């Protein structure tokens with residue numbers, strides 16, 4: 001697969017459990033849908049440093065996977081003005097230049113830290129995450145996001161630690177956010193029981209222990225019957241006992 005910018009072969013690398021196509025010549029990276037939100041700032045720094053030239057070609061750029069013409073995403077709340085993101089309308093992947101990747105991740109981190117510091121809920125996930133469908137990153141989407149379905153939580157240990165659990169969906173996107181009173185790392189286990197045999201997917205929500213947890217997932221078919229469990233781990237690595245699976249009932253916009 002060739003780099004959209006400089007035409008050199010890209011390498012498939014795994015960072016933070018995500019596969020990324022990276023060009024070691026110009027330093028550009030291609031992320032699958034939503035993956036750009038899941039990598040850490042140090043991963044962004046390392047990817048950005050892995051380059052030989054600073055060339056930026058003025059030619060049309062095409063998706064390394066399906067050759068669709070990449071188009072730039074309009075600046076929006078989650079993308080700093082000076083950052084260019086090129087999106088593939090076919091596979092929803094995103095190509096980004098190395099310096100822009102670092103700027104974007106800094107901006108995301110600073111913003112999330114701000115809300116953590118002030119113990120405020122995020123105004124919307126769109127304010128901090130790059131969602132690859134521009135149409136979805138609209139005001140109307142997050143009007144729907146405000147209609148959170150509050151889950152009544154059984155008093156098991158893990159659930160007792162989870163506060164303000166919000167599950168909502170918009171088309172294919174499942175949004176999960178919650179807080180914990182103490183720092184935990186977290187993952188969600190999603191089981192699709194509408195397929196035979198049932199399909200279980202595990203997704204890291206918060207890799208480093210923190211009090212704020214959020215995830216956007218396109219990994220499950222939201223029209224299916226899905227059960228979920230949230231696993232919390234203490235900073236010591238010790239797991240909080242896993243609560244029983246609950247049926248995922250999400251509010252849509």
Ligand SMILES: [Zn+2]
Nearest residue numbers: 003006023026
């Ligand atoms: Zn390149």
Ligand SMILES: [Zn+2]
Nearest residue numbers: 063066088091
């Ligand atoms: Zn593509």
